[in-house]
Amino acid sequence: PLVPMRLLLDHAAENSYGLAAFNVNNMEQIQAIMEAARETESPVIVQASRGARSYSQDNYLRHLMLAAAELYPGIPMVMHQDHGNSPDTCKSAIENGFTSVMMDGSLKADGKTPADYAYNVQVTREVTQMAHAMGVSVEGELGCLGSLASGEGEQEDGHGATGVLSHDQLLTDPDEAERFVNDTKVDALAVAIGTSHGAYKFTAAPTGEVLAMDRIEEIHRRLPNCHLVMHGSSSVPQELQDVINKYGGKLKQTWGVPVEEIQRGIKHGVRKINVDTDNRLAITGAIRKVFAETPEKFDPRDYLKPARDAMKQVCIDRMVAFGQAGQA
Numbered sequence: 001p002l003v004p005m006r007l008l009l010d011h012a013a014e015n016s017y018g019l020a021a022f023n024v025n026n027m028e029q030i031q032a033i034m035e036a037a038r039e040t041e042s043p044v045i046v047q048a049s050r051g052a053r054s055y056s057q058d059n060y061l062r063h064l065m066l067a068a069a070e071l072y073p074g075i076p077m078v079m080h081q082d083h084g085n086s087p088d089t090c091k092s093a094i095e096n097g098f099t100s101v102m103m104d105g106s107l108k109a110d111g112k113t114p115a116d117y118a119y120n121v122q123v124t125r126e127v128t129q130m131a132h133a134m135g136v137s138v139e140g141e142l143g144c145l146g147s148l149a150s151g152e153g154e155q156e157d158g159h160g161a162t163g164v165l166s167h168d169q170l171l172t173d174p175d176e177a178e179r180f181v182n183d184t185k186v187d188a189l190a191v192a193i194g195t196s197h198g199a200y201k202f203t204a205a206p207t208g209e210v211l212a213m214d215r216i217e218e219i220h221r222r223l224p225n226c227h228l229v230m231h232g233s234s235s236v237p238q239e240l241q242d243v244i245n246k247y248g249g250k251l252k253q254t255w256g257v258p259v260e261e262i263q264r265g266i267k268h269g270v271r272k273i274n275v276d277t278d279n280r281l282a283i284t285g286a287i288r289k290v291f292a293e294t295p296e297k298f299d300p301r302d303y304l305k306p307a308r309d310a311m312k313q314v315c316i317d318r319m320v321a322f323g324q325a326g327q328a
């Protein structure tokens with residue numbers, strides 16, 4: 001059944017595991033997650049960005065999620081708004097059946113400009129008041145994802161705006177995190193620790209200089225009862241990069257967030273781990289392989305099925321690694 005995210009995060013905290021939150025835009029991605037959940041007996045968080053909602057249309061998305069809940073009655077499932085940019089976006093998500101919303105007030109409503117603390121508290125508090133009254137969970141974000149760690153000057157939007165803040169200034173400040181959670185009453189807090197969205201996170205295997213896992217430990221010491229969220233947490237496995245490049249793709253060599261670092265985070269309060277890019281890579285690699293090896297094929301099922309299977313395998317791997325397997 002569809003449940004509020006708070007329920008799953010509380011259970012994860014009590015039992016010391018983490019939950020992957022996978023992004024979806026279409027039926028095959030939802031099917032991949034649900035089949036992985038069934039095989040591993042995992043509770044799941046399925047999330048849709050604003051872009052996903054506009055690509056798939058709210059009505060299609062809502063009915064796909066309802067179909068998933070109907071087909072897998074034994075699996076606790078959360079339908080989460082990823083990176084809501086305003087209280088209005090969160091409100092329309094709730095009206096569409098989402099059981100959890102992220103109010104990302106770390107950025108202004110344009111989704112690009114870093115916002116100040118007062119703005120973030122104001123919009124986030126507005127959302128917690130509205131959402132909690134309806135039994136819907138809320139994730140907030142403090143700090144900025146992105147920029148210098150990627151070596152590409154990418155800001156949170158991933159479109160290469162040059163960072164104006166230093167690496168340290170972008171990271172979540174533990175003092176501010178404490179105030180923010182008390183001021184807003186969020187159920188979960190997304191923290192900035194040097195990761196960024198997309199495939200190009202790090203130009204080499206990340207060290208503690210660029211991937212600040214120690215921040216998580218410090219924030220967890222201050223807020224032991226707050227559920228922490230890691231964004232930009234795809235691991236960008238070498239094998240997935242290789243498949244794409246072997247079959248005609250052109251990815252530059254890149255590094256993501258190692259699964260062991262995420263496991264370390266889970267020991268220190270991380271309960272939700274956002275993963276989109278790894279699934280995108282798996283899907284793209286599988287489709288490229290079919291196109292390269294059997295160019296005569298033109299039935300979409302001939303490549304969408306392998307794509308769905310490839311995503312399902314990534315989901316299974318993360319569910320097992322994060323410890324959510326066996327918890328449904």
Ligand code: G3H
Pocket residue numbers: 023049050051052082083197198276277
């Ligand atoms: O927030 C980042 C997620 O990977 C979703 O990406 O905004 O392109 O749908 P998107």
Ligand code: 13P
Pocket residue numbers: 023082083196197198199230231232233234235274275276277278
């Ligand atoms: P990745 O791009 O690392 O998969 O991160 C996804 C994310 O944080 C969605 O909010």
Ligand code: NA
Pocket residue numbers: 047081082083102139274
């Ligand atoms: Na989110």
Ligand code: ZN
Pocket residue numbers: 083197231232274
């Ligand atoms: Zn994110």
